[in-house]
Amino acid sequence: MSTFNFTKGPGKVDWLNVVRADGTRERIDCPKQRIIPHDMxxxxxxxxxxxxxxxxxxxxxxAASFAMIGDAESDGIERLVEVVQADAWSGGSDDAAFIDLYRVTCDARDCQPLPIDASAVRTIRARIAALQATWDALPVGATLTLDH
Incomplete structure (x- = not known):
């Protein structure tokens, strides 16, 4: 199991410190975006x-980089993350509109959408809201740890 340690920064960047199961580590800058960090x-x-x-x-x-070679599954996740972020920034839409936006986003990027239904959309939104509340309550310099 790996550990993801998100630290709230004082300025325009938060940080993700990855500790992999094999002990290797990597630090990733996470530019602030008004909601939880993109990698969360x-x-x-x-x-x-x-x-x-x-x-x-x-x-x-x-290695975390913008040059990671894409594959169908990862590309589908990236498009879904984009839609989740847009949904959070805009205050949300109904579940069907969310799913439609995901399909349109995938079509525009020539990407196969992953299966998603209204139940998954609601669960993702609820988990984002819960993690947002936890993240917002942390003082600058504090770390939130997630295992994966």
């Missing part, structure tokens, strides 16, 4: 959908 959104989406995306790949030893 990945964490929730990947766990709920049960698909392999950025966080799973980093957990399994891939």
């Amino acid at each position: 959104v990945h964490y929730i989406v990947e766990r709920e959908i049960g698909a392999r995306g950025f966080m799973s790949r980093v957990r399994d030893g891939e």
Whole structure:
């Protein structure tokens, strides 16, 4: 099991410190985006959908970079994370509109959408809201640990 340690920074960046099961470590800058860090959104989406995306790949030893070679599953997760973030920033929409936006986003990026239904959308939203409340309550310099 790997550990993801998210630390709330004082400025425009938070940090993710990854401690992999094999003991290797990696630090990732997480620019602030008004909601939880982007990689926390990945964490929730990947766990709920049960698909392999950025966080799973980093957990399994891939170096975190913008140059990671995409694959169908990871690309589908990335598009879903984009839609989850847009949904959170905009205050949300109904579940059908969320799913439609995901399909449109995938079509625009020539990406096969992953299976998602209204129940998964509601669960993702609830987990984002819960993690957001926890993250918001942390003082600057504090760390939130998530296992994967």
